[in-house]
Amino acid sequence: MQCVKDNEICRYCGGVIKLVPARAVYGESTKRLGMTGQHIYQCQNCNARVGCHKGTTRPLGNVANEVLRLKRMETHRVFDACWRRRHMSRTEAYRWLAQELHLPEGRAHIGGFEMDQCQKVIELCETYENEEAA
Ligand SMILES: [Zn+2]
Numbered sequence: 001m002q003c004v005k006d007n008e009i010c011r012y013c014g015g016v017i018k019l020v021p022a023r024a025v026y027g028e029s030t031k032r033l034g035m036t037g038q039h040i041y042q043c044q045n046c047n048a049r050v051g052c053h054k055g056t057t058r059p060l061g062n063v064a065n066e067v068l069r070l071k072r073m074e075t076h077r078v079f080d081a082c083w084r085r086r087h088m089s090r091t092e093a094y095r096w097l098a099q100e101l102h103l104p105e106g107r108a109h110i111g112g113f114e115m116d117q118c119q120k121v122i123e124l125c126e127t128y129e130n131e132e133a134a
Contacts, residue, residue, distance in 0.1 A: 003059045004041050015045025061112020075118040076110050082125035
């Protein structure tokens with residue numbers, strides 16, 4: 001998986017991507033979102049963006065346009081609900097996800113996933129739910 005860097009060119013519009021404080025993107029909502037002190041890579045032209053690994057300026061993946069950002073959020077919702085129902089810890093859940101997607105654990109971050117990976121996570125959770133119900 002390739003990752004975005006500061007001053008890289010946006011894959012959507014060719015604009016320049018800058019590393020900015022989360023506050024510059026989320027303003028008053030930064031604290032509520034638990035993003036205080038975090039950084040974001042953001043296209044200065046089209047607003048495509050991606051967050052960083054907590055406490056670092058290492059991006060979680062490639063910048064996302066609005067469609068992909070919504071998909072990542074939906075995926076997060078489905079995945080979190082899934083592992084909570086299974087009474088897994090967060091750590092166990094991400095280990096499971098990494099195994100299922102054949103990714104190193106450090107790469108299993110939904111905030112950096114592409115459309116196809118998000119879809120795979122949703123399907124994994126659905127498959128599991130169906131097996132439980134059967
Ligand atoms: Zn852009």
